[in-house]
Amino acid sequence: MAETKFPRVFTGAHGPEDGAGETTPWPDDVPPDQDDTWYPLRDDPWRARRMEYVIAAFWAITALCGLGLIVVYCTGGEAQYEGWLLLGAFATLGTGLLLWARYLLPGHDIAASRGHHVSDPEERAAIVESLSRGTDSLMSRRGFLVKKVLVPVGGIFGVAAIFPLASLGNRPGRALYHTKWYSGARLVTEDGQALHVDDIMVDGILTVFPEGYINDSASAAVVLNVGGALVQARHGQADFEVVSGANGIVAFSKICTHAGCAVSLFNVFSMQLICPCHQSTFNILQDCEPVFGPASRPLPQLPLLVRPDGYLIAATDFVEPVGPGFWNRSGD
Amino acid sequence: MSTVAERSAARKRAQLEQKALDWADDRLGSSKWLRSAMDKIFPDHWSFMVGEIAMYCFVILLATGIYLALFYNASSTVVVYHGPYKPLDGQSMTEAFASVINISFSVRAGLVMRQAHHWAAVIFMAAITFHMGRIFFTGAFRRPREINWIIGITLLLVAMLEGFSGYSLPDDLLSGSGLRVVFSIVQSIPFVGPWLAFNLWGGAFPGSGVFFERLFLIHEFLFPALLAGLLGGHLAILWHQKHTDFAGPGKTEHNIVGSRLWPQYAIKSQALLMFVAAVIFGLGGLVQINPIWVFGPFEAARSSAGTQPDWYVGWLDGALRLWPHWEFRSFGHEIANPFFPGILLPGLVFTVIYAWPWIDKRLYADYEEHNLLDRPRDKPLRTALGVAALVFFIDLTLASATDVIGNGLQISFERLIEILQYGSFIGPIVGGLVAYRACILLQGGNVHPIQRPVGGTIVRDERGAYHTLGASHGENGHEGEGHDVDGHTGNGHTGNGHGDETTLERGPAGG
Ligand code: HEM
Ligand code: FES
Numbered sequence: 001m002a003e004t005k006f007p008r009v010f011t012g013a014h015g016p017e018d019g020a021g022e023t024t025p026w027p028d029d030v031p032p033d034q035d036d037t038w039y040p041l042r043d044d045p046w047r048a049r050r051m052e053y054v055i056a057a058f059w060a061i062t063a064l065c066g067l068g069l070i071v072v073y074c075t076g077g078e079a080q081y082e083g084w085l086l087l088g089a090f091a092t093l094g095t096g097l098l099l100w101a102r103y104l105l106p107g108h109d110i111a112a113s114r115g116h117h118v119s120d121p122e123e124r125a126a127i128v129e130s131l132s133r134g135t136d137s138l139m140s141r142r143g144f145l146v147k148k149v150l151v152p153v154g155g156i157f158g159v160a161a162i163f164p165l166a167s168l169g170n171r172p173g174r175a176l177y178h179t180k181w182y183s184g185a186r187l188v189t190e191d192g193q194a195l196h197v198d199d200i201m202v203d204g205i206l207t208v209f210p211e212g213y214i215n216d217s218a219s220a221a222v223v224l225n226v227g228g229a230l231v232q233a234r235h236g237q238a239d240f241e242v243v244s245g246a247n248g249i250v251a252f253s254k255i256c257t258h259a260g261c262a263v264s265l266f267n268v269f270s271m272q273l274i275c276p277c278h279q280s281t282f283n284i285l286q287d288c289e290p291v292f293g294p295a296s297r298p299l300p301q302l303p304l305l306v307r308p309d310g311y312l313i314a315a316t317d318f319v320e321p322v323g324p325g326f327w328n329r330s331g332d
Numbered sequence: 333m334s335t336v337a338e339r340s341a342a343r344k345r346a347q348l349e350q351k352a353l354d355w356a357d358d359r360l361g362s363s364k365w366l367r368s369a370m371d372k373i374f375p376d377h378w379s380f381m382v383g384e385i386a387m388y389c390f391v392i393l394l395a396t397g398i399y400l401a402l403f404y405n406a407s408s409t410v411v412v413y414h415g416p417y418k419p420l421d422g423q424s425m426t427e428a429f430a431s432v433i434n435i436s437f438s439v440r441a442g443l444v445m446r447q448a449h450h451w452a453a454v455i456f457m458a459a460i461t462f463h464m465g466r467i468f469f470t471g472a473f474r475r476p477r478e479i480n481w482i483i484g485i486t487l488l489l490v491a492m493l494e495g496f497s498g499y500s501l502p503d504d505l506l507s508g509s510g511l512r513v514v515f516s517i518v519q520s521i522p523f524v525g526p527w528l529a530f531n532l533w534g535g536a537f538p539g540s541g542v543f544f545e546r547l548f549l550i551h552e553f554l555f556p557a558l559l560a561g562l563l564g565g566h567l568a569i570l571w572h573q574k575h576t577d578f579a580g581p582g583k584t585e586h587n588i589v590g591s592r593l594w595p596q597y598a599i600k601s602q603a604l605l606m607f608v609a610a611v612i613f614g615l616g617g618l619v620q621i622n623p624i625w626v627f628g629p630f631e632a633a634r635s636s637a638g639t640q641p642d643w644y645v646g647w648l649d650g651a652l653r654l655w656p657h658w659e660f661r662s663f664g665h666e667i668a669n670p671f672f673p674g675i676l677l678p679g680l681v682f683t684v685i686y687a688w689p690w691i692d693k694r695l696y697a698d699y700e701e702h703n704l705l706d707r708p709r710d711k712p713l714r715t716a717l718g719v720a721a722l723v724f725f726i727d728l729t730l731a732s733a734t735d736v737i738g739n740g741l742q743i744s745f746e747r748l749i750e751i752l753q754y755g756s757f758i759g760p761i762v763g764g765l766v767a768y769r770a771c772i773l774l775q776g777g778n779v780h781p782i783q784r785p786v787g788g789t790i791v792r793d794e795r796g797a798y799h800t801l802g803a804s805h806g807e808n809g810h811e812g813e814g815h816d817v818d819g820h821t822g823n824g825h826t827g828n829g830h831g832d833e834t835t836l837e838r839g840p841a842g843g
Contacts, residue, residue: 036592077440079447083617086444087610094606101599107592112373114586114703117476117573170530176519190633207633217538217632254633259516259652259670260537261509262635276635277509278653279734279745292746294669296657324516325659325668326526 039106051103058096065089176326179219179253181302181317185210187223187251196310197244200225205266205273207254210314218322220254220262221302222273223312226284229271233301234287237319240303242312249312251302252288255323256280258295273299297325374597375577375590379470381604383463387567388608389456390559396449397498397552403439404501405431406548408541417625425503425629428544432502432624448616453495455612457644460488468688468718471706472576475699478689480573483566485685487559492644494555497547499622499642506622508630510641512537513652517674522667538632579704586703640733650731651677654753712771716764723763727755 041048065088072081139146186194187208194211205224213219226248231241242249252273256263261277272291273282280293288299300322303315321329334342357363374380407427413420417437425433435442464484467473473481496514500507515537518529532546533539574588583589591597615621627636641649651673660667684691692714693699708715730737731752738745 073440079443079617081617082441082444083614083619086617087614090606090610090613094603094610097599097603097606101596101603105595105599107594107596109589110373110592111582111587111589112371114574114588168531170527170533170535172526172530172536175530175536176526209633218536220633259513259674261512262633264633264635276735277513278649279749280657281746290657293749294652294655294657294673296659296669324519324670325666326519327522327524327665327667328526329666329668330661331664 034110036110037106039104039108041103042106048104051099055096055099055104058092058099061092062089062096065092176323176329177321179210179317179322180213180216181210181219181221181314183314183316185212185314186307187211187221187304187312187314188214190214195223195312197242197247197249197306197312198310200247200249200312202227202247203268207262207264208251218255221251222254222263222266223249223251223302223304224266224284225249226271229285231284232286234298237287237301237303240301240315242304242306244306249304250284251304251314252282252284252299253302253318253322254299256295257290257297257299257322257324258293260324263299370592370594372571372593372597373574373588373590374593375575375588377578379466380575382459382466384601384604385608386456386459386463387563388605389452389459389612390563391605392452392609392612393449393456394556396445396452397556399445400435400442400449401552403431403435403442404428404548406501406544408503408539408544420625420628423629426544428501428503429624429629432504436625444613444617446616447619447621448613449498450621451615451619452612453498454621454642454644455608457491457495457642460491461644464488465718465722469706469708469715470576470578471692471702471711471714473689474692474702475689476573476701477569477576480566480569481689482686483562483569485682487562487566489682490555490558490562494551494559495642496645497551497555500547501544501551502622502624503544503630504624505627505630505634505636506624506641508538508632509635510645512632512635513649513670513674515539516668517670520668520671521675522665522671525671538630574703576703576705578707583704585701588703640736643729646732647725647728648674648678650728650752653731653734653749654728654756656753709771709774712768712775715771716768719767720760720764723759724756727752727759731756 041051065085068085069082069089072078072085188194188211189206189208192214195206195208200206200223202225205222208221208223209216210219228246229248231248231250233240240250254262254264256275256277258275258278258280261275263273263275263280263282265274265276266272267274271284273284273288274280275282275293275295278294280295281291282288282295282299283291287301290296290298300318300320302318305313305315307313353363353366356366405427409427410424411427411430412422412424413430413433415421415434415438417433420433432446435446437443467481467484496510500511515529515533518532519525521528530536532543534542534546575590577583577588577590591600640646652670655669655673655677657669658672659669695713696711706714708718731749734745734748734752738748741748
């Protein structure tokens with residue numbers, strides 16, 4: 001071959017290493033005139049040796065970092081030092097390996113045949129024969145056993161396999177329709193403190209739970225004082241609000257009707273509740289209708305009453321399911 | 333150059349090696365395979381390292397993950413924390429949360445391991461995404477590599493789920509809100525939604541005691557085993573089909589040019605593993621990630637603003653924000669809002685991605701086998717569609733940070749969401765048109781954005797060989813005009829063994 005497409009590889013110039021006798025040329029799928037033993041520093045022993053020392057120096061740093069890691073660990077551990085040392089150890093180890101491969105190891109820029117990754121046509125034909133030897137006998141008598149027997153039998157047996165799924169206990173039942181609010185439940189804060197009608201200040205929201213169910217997330221509600229502002233209630237829900245002196249007190253479910261996050265931001269100027277998850281915004285003065293964002297239903301309002309001793313209580317549970325929607329939400 | 337001593341050492345070593353390999357061959361008949369394995373050639377283009385980076389991230393995830401698993405406690409029993417992290421002292425939290433706090437503050441080297449694990453997950457996903465982009469834009473998914481495209485997309489999906497399940501394990505406020513949203517998405521599935529959600533969580537949200545045990549099992553066993561199995565298949569197929577390569581001097585559809593696996597490529601690849609580890613463990617020690625002690629334990633009645641999930645689920649969170657407030661209600665049933673952005677959209681996206689190799693065949697009426705890659709500019713339509721998809725993805729990802737961006741830019745989040753809603757339509761169109769134009773312009777020029785310029789237009793002849801036409805002069809030592817990049821010029825085809833080696837004709841398809 002006269003052409004030298006790969007000046008470094010198609011040799012003629014440097015043949016297989018001679019003298020040693022044990023360097024056989026690398027294998028068959030390589031065009032024979034490529035020199036498999038070539039590497040950049042092969043013909044320059046002095047630089048090759050110097051490169052070995054450079055690599056050794058890098059790996060010495062690796063070892064030092066390793067020692068450093070042991071010291072850091074034994075003195076109590078400290079993430080910053082560990083970070084630097086790990087960085088140093090791995091980076092120097094890698095650099096040494098890279099230099100080694102790049103300058104001192106053979107096997108660069110070799111061209112080889114891709115070979116055939118598919119089978120010969122004869123083999124393809126032969127396998128069909130083998131396969132149909134089986135399928136032909138399985139389907140004998142026009143497939144009586146398979147089509148007429150196995151298919152229906154498999155169907156029946158398969159149906160039997162579905163039944164155990166019914167044992168899975170956690171059927172939602174009515175769980176999504178109700179919360180733990182009950183008639184007469186006092187509104188208590190996270191710390192278990194029951195709220196008095198005079199505790200609710202204008203300008204803030206409080207998160208409340210039904211007394212006895214402080215950790216029940218589905219029951220979480222926000223209660224707030226709208227002062228003298230008029231809350232436009234939904235049809236039939238006008239008496240859900242408690243009016244005490246100049247103050248109107250309302251409570252809404254805190255579970256976002258979009259995807260269930262806690263609606264925990266309150267904009268006092270626009271009287272809006274905002275869900276931090278996807279920014280659905282609910283207008284308190286308009287029965288908590290969503291005015292922006294992906295939520296499409298208002299936050300359900302909790303019907304409130306005041307006990308003679310001044311404590312706020314729920315008149316009943318929410319009158320509709322709280323939180324995000326589901327297939328049969330409106331079914332009763 | 334070798335001394336007598338060196339030669340005799342080499343002979344001794346060869347004898348030992350022979351013995352070991354004979355032992356194996358007597359039992360497994362392994363010599364033939366092993367030899368072809370060691371002699372295997374891998375091309376050296378930098379973009380082919382990205383998949384390897386992903387693989388090495390997985391290795392590091394396994395190593396750090398096994399360590400973390402020895403300390404993590406998948407229990408939702410509530411305990412009161414007493415420990416070195418004073419701000420949380422005396423606070424009640426689940427044992428799961430407490431165990432992750434302990435990993436971070438009480439277990440020596442625990443914080444580095446944990447942060448390295450999280451950084452590895454984030455970089456793993458980035459590497460997978462980049463790798464996928466490389467495959468897409470260069471047409472590496474074309475016949476015969478469709479199966480590896482399918483496996484690759486499945487790996488991406490499972491890795492996403494694996495990342496999300498891991499992110500949720502600490503039971504902190506941030507990941508708890510994420511789980512709440514996922515519960516609502518599952519609940520929104522028509523007909524079976526509520527039943528499915530209740531059975532996965534063991535009851536209404538936040539679920540019963542079984543939930544974190546299940547999540548842990550899924551995260552530390554089910555998904556990693558799936559990933560390992562799929563990865564094995566991915567690599568086995570790659571091994572059999574051999575790697576693709578860019579067209580270039582000396583490269584044809586029938587040859588492969590690069591480094592030998594043993595020792596060149598093996599050592600180089602180990603170097604890459606070390607560099608990946610250097611970055612991941614460096615970040616793990618030096619750059620804080622997911623400081624759950626700042627977020628605090630999960631409480632369903634709380635959620636805080638200005639928080640984002642890990643970047644690779646951002647696009648789904650963004651989709652939930654941008655999707656209009658529709659719900660479908662009729663006949664006493666409803667399809668709740670989260671179903672559309674949370675199930676339908678990703679379902680459609682992944683269906684199209686899975687089907688892409690076949691869509692591409694139709695688009696280009698090209699059912700042939702390809703071992704040489706496309707330059708992205710030479711397939712302007714595919715490139716434009718890919719860029720459009722990327723812009724769409726970026727738009728959704730930005731939407732997941734509307735509150736943060738809004739604060740930064742001093743725009744209200746309402747405006748920002750509107751802008752991004754329009755952007756999700758207009759952005760891809762504009763991005764696609766710009767990319768298309770850019771491809772056409774680049775085709776006219778000679779500069780290859782991802783490879784050393786070879787000059788001229790590369791054309792493929794009926795034998796599958798590539799030639800440069802109408803080139804200027806070569807820029808890296810190869811002659812330009814009419815230069816044959818087939819691996820041998822003119823008389824190379826005229827017979828002898830070498831010519832046949834590099835231009836194997838294959839079957840009736842002819843390449
Ligand atoms: C293969 C891909 C994997 C990904 C993408 C991944 C991702 C994650 C992520 C994002 C976290 C959250 C960590 C944090 O809060 O800082 C995590 C936690 C965890 N992972 Fe993985 N992981 C993977 C594999 C594994 C494996 C194989 C194991 C164990 C066999 C494992 C065990 C753990 C444990 C125990 C935790 C919880 C402890 C903690 O948060 O600090 N992971 N994982
Ligand atoms: S959960 Fe409230 S806006 Fe999505």
